Amino acid sequence: MKFNLIFTFCFITSMIWLFNLMGIPFINALSNPPRHLNREWSLPPVKQGDWSETLRSFDVEEGEEAKSVAVLMYHRILADEDIETWHYDENGQLYDTIVHRQAFEEQIDYLAEQGYVTLNLKEFEQFINGALDVPEKSVLITFDDGFKDNYTVAYPILKRHDFFATIFLITGKVVSEDALYLSEEDIIAGADVFEYQSHTDRLHERTEADIPYLLTHDHREVESDVLISVNKLGGRKRAFAYPYGEYDQANLTVLNNVGVDLAFTVEYKKADQEVNRLEIPRIGVYPDDTIEEFILKLK
Numbered sequence: 001m002k003f004n005l006i007f008t009f010c011f012i013t014s015m016i017w018l019f020n021l022m023g024i025p026f027i028n029a030l031s032n033p034p035r036h037l038n039r040e041w042s043l044p045p046v047k048q049g050d051w052s053e054t055l056r057s058f059d060v061e062e063g064e065e066a067k068s069v070a071v072l073m074y075h076r077i078l079a080d081e082d083i084e085t086w087h088y089d090e091n092g093q094l095y096d097t098i099v100h101r102q103a104f105e106e107q108i109d110y111l112a113e114q115g116y117v118t119l120n121l122k123e124f125e126q127f128i129n130g131a132l133d134v135p136e137k138s139v140l141i142t143f144d145d146g147f148k149d150n151y152t153v154a155y156p157i158l159k160r161h162d163f164f165a166t167i168f169l170i171t172g173k174v175v176s177e178d179a180l181y182l183s184e185e186d187i188i189a190g191a192d193v194f195e196y197q198s199h200t201d202r203l204h205e206r207t208e209a210d211i212p213y214l215l216t217h218d219h220r221e222v223e224s225d226v227l228i229s230v231n232k233l234g235g236r237k238r239a240f241a242y243p244y245g246e247y248d249q250a251n252l253t254v255l256n257n258v259g260v261d262l263a264f265t266v267e268y269k270k271a272d273q274e275v276n277r278l279e280i281p282r283i284g285v286y287p288d289d290t291i292e293e294f295i296l297k298l299k
């Protein structure tokens with residue numbers, strides 16, 4: 001009897017050991033989803049010499065340098081055939097976060113025809129610090145949340161003109177084979193046009209009372225979330241975008257502690273050298289903007 005017990009114990013122990021050796025987490029497999037679904041991802045750190053680390057020397061004549069730069073904010077770019085009923089709100093209006101592909105194409109073509117330069121974040125930061133003169137026709141293009149259409153729809157349009165843009169990723173939404181958000185593979189494939197920064201890891205939510213999590217969570221929770229996000233981004237912390245553009249004093253302290261250089265809000269105003277580097281205004285581009293309205297946003 002005693003022998004049988006010892007034998008059974010040894011048998012079970014060795015089976016667990018064997019399964020683990022084969023890469024099958026014996027116990028975990030019973031309670032957790034398959035490994036590939038909850039595998040954490042992270043980007044390799046930015047390499048020296050990457051376009052996002054390179055400052056171009058713009059040939060700017062005395063007095064011709066930009067005094068302010070428009071920072072444009074987009075979310076989703078959708079082709080007409082991909083727009084479905086759930087993309088409209090209860091008043092039958094397309095959600096603010098969606099821009100038609102045709103309109104986006106027209107806007108980007110306009111920037112190219114007019115000779116606009118799309119800054120990278122490093123150049124933009126140097127401009128804000130007064131360390132780099134950039135042309136009057138400079139713009140910073142940003143996308144929030146990290147939707148898949150940024151790669152499938154916006155990327156080829158930007159690429160055609162050798163334009164750059166920044167995507168603020170909700171890093172907790174990045175999983176493989178997701179239909180709505182960018183996957184790790186999309187992120188890597190788009191890295192010659194897009195640079196990636198944080199839009200939180202899991203705090204891009206609102207409470208039942210409609211208050212953004214960044215305003216209701218303890219500063220330690222916010223800091224830990226931002227650190228997780230930055231870590232997944234391979235240490236990228238040149239910029240951060242506040243979910244819904246809302247923030248408080250405690251958030252500014254957290255970003256300072258983490259060492260984030262620039263943080264972006266939403267406000268119809270161009271960014272100049274007077275702005276607080278953690279409260280940089282961005283101008284939203286919306287579904288019913290005409291090209292004339294878009295042009296006004298650049299002025």
Ligand SMILES: [Zn+2]
Pocket residue numbers: 144145199204243244
């Ligand atoms: Zn967002």
